[in-house]
Amino acid sequence: MGQVSPPPHPSTIVAPDREALPATLRRNAPLVPTDSAASRALAAVIAILTFLAALCAGAAEIVASSADQWQGSVAQEVTIQVRPSAGRDIDADVAKADGLAKATPGIAATRIFSKAEAERLLEPWLGSGLDLSDLPVPRLVTLKLAESPAPDLKGLRSALGEAMPGVASLDDHALWLQRLSTMANTFVGVGIGIVALVLIATGLAVVFATRGAMAGNREVVEVLHFVGANDDFIARAFQRRFFRLGLRGGIIGSCLALAVFALAGLFARLWRSGPAGDEIEALFGAFHIGWRGYAAVLLIGVIASVVTGVVSRLTVRRFLR
Amino acid sequence: MTGDSLLSGVEEPVVQFENVGMRYGLGPEVLSDVSFQIAPRSFQFLTGPSGAGKTTLLRLILLSVRPTRGLVSVFGEEVSDISNEALTGLRRRMGIVFQDFRLLDHLTTYENVALPLRVQGRSETSYRAEVVELLRWVGLGERMHVLPPLLSGGEKQRAAIARALIARPDLLLADEPTGNVDPGLGRRLLRLFIELNRLGTSVLIATHDFGLMDLVDAPRLVLGQGRLQIER
Numbered sequence: 001m002g003q004v005s006p007p008p009h010p011s012t013i014v015a016p017d018r019e020a021l022p023a024t025l026r027r028n029a030p031l032v033p034t035d036s037a038a039s040r041a042l043a044a045v046i047a048i049l050t051f052l053a054a055l056c057a058g059a060a061e062i063v064a065s066s067a068d069q070w071q072g073s074v075a076q077e078v079t080i081q082v083r084p085s086a087g088r089d090i091d092a093d094v095a096k097a098d099g100l101a102k103a104t105p106g107i108a109a110t111r112i113f114s115k116a117e118a119e120r121l122l123e124p125w126l127g128s129g130l131d132l133s134d135l136p137v138p139r140l141v142t143l144k145l146a147e148s149p150a151p152d153l154k155g156l157r158s159a160l161g162e163a164m165p166g167v168a169s170l171d172d173h174a175l176w177l178q179r180l181s182t183m184a185n186t187f188v189g190v191g192i193g194i195v196a197l198v199l200i201a202t203g204l205a206v207v208f209a210t211r212g213a214m215a216g217n218r219e220v221v222e223v224l225h226f227v228g229a230n231d232d233f234i235a236r237a238f239q240r241r242f243f244r245l246g247l248r249g250g251i252i253g254s255c256l257a258l259a260v261f262a263l264a265g266l267f268a269r270l271w272r273s274g275p276a277g278d279e280i281e282a283l284f285g286a287f288h289i290g291w292r293g294y295a296a297v298l299l300i301g302v303i304a305s306v307v308t309g310v311v312s313r314l315t316v317r318r319f320l321r
Numbered sequence: 322m323t324g325d326s327l328l329s330g331v332e333e334p335v336v337q338f339e340n341v342g343m344r345y346g347l348g349p350e351v352l353s354d355v356s357f358q359i360a361p362r363s364f365q366f367l368t369g370p371s372g373a374g375k376t377t378l379l380r381l382i383l384l385s386v387r388p389t390r391g392l393v394s395v396f397g398e399e400v401s402d403i404s405n406e407a408l409t410g411l412r413r414r415m416g417i418v419f420q421d422f423r424l425l426d427h428l429t430t431y432e433n434v435a436l437p438l439r440v441q442g443r444s445e446t447s448y449r450a451e452v453v454e455l456l457r458w459v460g461l462g463e464r465m466h467v468l469p470p471l472l473s474g475g476e477k478q479r480a481a482i483a484r485a486l487i488a489r490p491d492l493l494l495a496d497e498p499t500g501n502v503d504p505g506l507g508r509r510l511l512r513l514f515i516e517l518n519r520l521g522t523s524v525l526i527a528t529h530d531f532g533l534m535d536l537v538d539a540p541r542l543v544l545g546q547g548r549l550q551i552e553r
Binding site for chain 2: 029031033219220222223224225226227228229230231233320321
């Protein structure tokens with residue numbers, strides 16, 4: 001043993017000619033190896049799920065904002081319907097109703113539909129060129145509501161009922177508005193439900209993938225334990241890896257969804273000149289999801305990646321326990 | 322001689338086995354009634370024929386398996402229902418050289434050797450010089466950016482030893498640490514273990530290389546048919 005040169009211990013070594021050390025020796029390699037095939041598959045699953053969730057959220061947003069627009073314009077108007085009845089001068093009744101409405105606080109403007117206009121409203125059903133003079137066509141007075149003071153529709157309704165019982169009635173579209181808002185709310189609720197389901201599905205996919213990765217890296221986990229890594233350290237290593245995957249998938253899915261909305265908006269603008277354009281626009285508005293929609297789509301991408309990271313961490317903690 | 326103490330003073334032993342028996346599943350007992358102590362700053366070999374239970378004994382000390390019966394204490398702590406945090410704490414005081422090296426193939430030699438420091442949450446700049454120095458000393462200075470699959474058997478072994486030493490453990494366990502290296506390097510590595518022992522680390526080297534054991538005047542724990550004898 002005499003011929004063996006005495007070794008320097010790491011703690012006592014001070015090399016006189018220490019070479020300049022490379023700036024970064026660590027390549028920042030993740031402690032958990034990335035199995036590229038499985039990682040790509042998981043990123044693709046997350047991208048697809050994010051895409052579907054984002055489409056759903058965008059669609060719900062379009063419906064919600066279109067419904068808001070309809071409601072806004074419909075709710076600003078109410079209509080007085082004056083029915084003709086035997087022995088009454090309908091023009092006098094219409095003028096009286098108009099006078100009552102003008103006297104009511106909160107009514108910004110009134111407009112009387114003339115007989116010709118009222119008849120024209122029937123044209124789509126009865127066709128043109130008919131002599132409608134014998135038909136008892138009801139007449140309309142539309143009232144534009146003011147922002148303030150709040151219109152006293154109740155008072156107006158009872159005034160009309162007293163002055164012209166059975167002849168004039170006030171239609172404030174409440175039933176329509178209620179139906180419309182119920183439909184829009186249902187749509188938004190279904191959208192939120194689907195987004196939640198898709199995020200849960202993402203979480204479950206990540207649970208499977210994490211368990212697979214843990215089983216595939218049993219050796220690595222064991223070595224990490226032996227060199228003194230605690231469960232939290234290992235869980236964090238997996239979390240980092242899966243968060244990155246989730247972020248990649250989430251960004252791809254969100255960007256695809258944004259691209260689809262942008263394209264749809266573009267096509268909607270192109271088609272608007274065509275015959276079907278009016279119907280499409282009436283149904284979907286301008287096919288424009290607005291900043292709220294864009295924010296929702298991006299938020300879903302972020303939530304998907306956060307869910308991925310957190311779920312993988314919890315899965316690892318449970319696996320190691 | 323079974324049950325003899327290697328303890329020189331009254332200090333708490335680093336490792337203490339009392340009538341430890343171990344079987345895997347329903348198989349026969351791999352170890353029976355093993356009792357011994359490893360004193361602080363002691364140096365000993367663990368030897369015996371293949372399949373005598375050397376690796377099982379090391380795994381018991383490593384706490385990667387629990388004894389079927391008997392008591393195992395490591396650093397004064399009885400390990401039968403030790404918490405995960407305490408287990409991590411004990412393992413950070415040990416350095417382990419596995420027979421099959423267990424280097425992580427996706428990390429470079431440098432990263433593998435730095436691993437025990439990295440998992441303690443230390444920043445890379447705080448240990449870089451230390452790791453590079455040790456790598457140069459074990460002759461891997463030129464190979465530190467190479468991934469383990471490209472290392473030769475001897476290089477892997479040296480990387481595994483460097484990884485076990487880097488955190489200056491209180492207890493070093495080595496399973497056939499010189500099995501894949503030429504005799505000259507084997508002696509060099511043995512010197513390193515002795516030096517480490519002089520600085521206060523207890524060392525247990527499992528080997529059946531008698532040439533190596535003859536180089537050091539140290540007690541030998543001899544396993545045979547699941548029983549332990551201590552030869553001085």
